[in-house]
Amino acid sequence: MPNDYLLSLPILAAAGWSVLLIILEAMLSRAALTRVFAMLGFALVGGLSVIGFPLQGLAFSEMLRIGGFQHFANIIFCLSGLLVVALSEKYLDDENVHYGEYYIVAFISVVGMMLLAAAANMAILFIGLEMMSIALYVLAGLMRRDVRSNEAAMKYFLLGAFASGLLLYGISLIYGATGELALHKIAIAIQTGSASMLFWIGFGLLITGFLFKISAVPFHQWTPDVYDGSPTPAAAFMSTGAKAAAFSALIVVVTNFSTLLQNSPTWSLVISSIALATMVVGNIAALAQENLKRMLAYSSVAHAGYMLVGIAAATPDGYSGIMFYTLVYTLMNIGAFGVVALLESKENLLLASDYAGLFKHRPMLAGAMAVFMLSLAGVPPLGGFIGKYKVFAAAVDAKLTWLALAGVLASAVSAYYYLRVVYFMFMRDPVGEAISAPATSSLAFALIAVAVVLLGVFPTEILRITDAALKFAQLPTQTGF
């Protein structure tokens, strides 16, 4: 049994590093320096998670559950944070909001995400969720002179606070029904007794809180407005890191209760219908969007739907697929948002038609963007295709063929709006003057694009890791894996 501190070293290091960042910013107030240190911190924490990958166990009086799953999730969060921080500088400078605090808040948000993935107790679950969300509210409202940014922050905050309230209410009902706060003890309490109505309502409220964070369909209305108004890098962060964290927490909760949920046809039906609705609504709404940020927002709703298919499948394969999916999604979506942020100069070139002829001016950037779009659409052999394939295959195995079929159809619809951007970039002649962008960042996007391609061509290595990660996840023994 490894020591508590050793086991939770990435989380502790991240928490300590965030304090260091605050001190650094307070003493020197150099945003550029804070940025470098934030990136160092992400690299450090990610590195610690890689080194500590085989470690597993419960830490701090069974508050944290650490295993391969948590380490893998940490790596995704750090990757998301690192890329977002790396790509934000120019955008923030242009908008004149280049505060060092931006990096601090983003860093603490990642600490919250790590807590969410590592929660073995509902207290940690709530603290992690709040830490992540409060940081995101601040990031959404960063452009204080911009009305839309204010609106985004306000909407996100009000709805987010409401969702947190539901989640907390759910936690209190579950505690009332079982007398326990630790997830694995709740699972045992339910197995020995039987799940009461009180527990089910609490559980429903808990899941609702998470569904809000991943913008699943009845709770998705905030997404386009918030992504549209927020600083674009922050929107990239919300759609990748935060979504990955909410999914990790969802997987942790669902696997804890898997025996109960597998025997419940209602649960399967409810989560499948939510997945279906999310895919359909997200894709159809995205079709109608001219504004790229809003299009990406609805696309992120749709992708949440695809990932939910994995939850509905409720098998290790499905969860492993979700983990792979979040990794690919983090790369491709940050790439797409990053390109949008780069080109979104003060004139707000945000429409798909503004990208006309981009290939002629900046072939590398246009090429990278094309890779991201195709990958988001799920075109083989890119990373996005493998992610979808994995979750849909898991659904078919779990006898949810209709859901997988609906997912495939929805992806086919989505190809239209992703390919439209590609069409404008490559097939149209540029209108007006050329879009200017620094050459160095093109290289960064090219690298991300290469990673997306590699994940599509050689997915087996990563898939082996995600499978292994789930085995290390220290899930309760009675779940059967």
Add this chain to the structure above:
Amino acid sequence: MQYLAVFFLAMELAHRVALGVVMITVIILSVVLTVWSERRVAAFIQHRVGPNRVGPFGLLQPFADVMKLLFKEDVVPSSANRFYHVLAPMISLFAAMTTVAVVPFANGIAIADVNVGMLYILAITSLGVYGLTIAGWASNNKYSLLGGLRSSAQMISYELAMGLSVVSVIVLADSLNMTNIVESQTANPLYWNCFRNFLGFVCFTVAAFAECNRAPFDLPEAEQELVGGYNTEFGAMKFAMFFLAEYANMIVASMVIVTLFLGGYQVPFWSEAPWFVQVGAFAAKTVLMIFVFIWVRWSVPRFKYSQLMNLGWKSLLPLALLNLLLVAAGVLLLGGK
């Protein structure tokens, strides 16, 4: 048997109520005395005579003032919110009066010797803010509003330093119960918290001055800028209630300081003193503290608002934190008492 139990319960209740009534009377009478002594001491400090016409040494002067206020017309400004205008002084007085419930006057003599006595005091004082804030708002007068906001900002700011110095006392006594806190200081004055925990004593006293809105922290009623502050629009008995609350606050604050830092009812070097001697010792110490309150008011000039906030947040709060750290380290190293 059951009836007997109910009877004992009723007796207990009656005993407490009686004690409460006695305490309220004592406080109101002491307010009267304090007002008189404030004017006399002020006069002494400023080399004047002070009120000396009504009764012996002018002792009946406060009663004459109360009579005057009683017969004045009770005016509510037409644009004010009538309900809150009436409610505000009541809240202030309520908060000032109820704090005394947990203060032990002698070993075993307290209205309610509850386990969380210290927290109760903090809770009730934090409610006193409402009286002033509502008074300022309900008057519908910009001076009142500013006065009300100022006083509540001030009270919130100083509550932190106060709370932290209270925590250091709790760490020393290992209890939240007021009687235990007094007992932990023993009859040896060297063990009283004002020596064991000097920094905490200073922080708490300064914060208590600010909480009572007393000079040099009496900005809420800075006449030059704000006319009368939050009570500009209050007259007659409602003004008298604010006045009463202010002085009651001062007396209760003195009692709390005595309990927490000056050994409470402990008589120096006489640990088994009979209860009336203990009450006497408590009263004597309280009078001393009240004198300090008056003394400071007439010797120290008023702060500027920025100075007040700087003192609260940048000096007192870190000092109280440091003190807590030192006290906790001391308890850890020396093993408590």
Add this chain to the structure above:
Amino acid sequence: MDVSGILFVFLGAQIIVATVGTVWSRNPVTSALFLVLNFFALGGLYLLLEAQFIAVVQVIVYAGAIMVLFLFTIMLLNLDNERALAEKFDLRKGFAVLLGGVLLVELLYIIGLKTPIPIKQTALTTVQLGEAKYIGRELLTNFLFPFEIVSILLLLAVVGAIVLAKKNFTTSPKS
């Protein structure tokens, strides 16, 4: 009915009245004060459960600190344009009422089911459980990690509030 039963009914009624008052009153100050009343009654309920410490902390934190800041904001914004706050009844509101009603029925149904609520058996009496000492020990042993990590959350809230609210927030010199 014993004394605590009577007190429970009294406090419960007070909570309901205060809650309804919070939502219904047109004057924001009145709403805020009703909420204070609500917190008070809630503190009373904690006292009935022998949780003295939680009861007092409830009053200190919610009634004494948070609601004062609420009142502050209301007064500074001078939110007394009561008519602007009154909305018309529309479809969305109707939907909200419907959902609220469904939730109420569900809760009543659960209460009607009389689910036995498991009570953890401990060696301590309820009075001891409610003491500051016990809570403190629990916070620094079993709940040490959440207790400590919350400080990062609070730090974040402070930094975030300053970023969003500070006047003349300066950016660093461009790199």
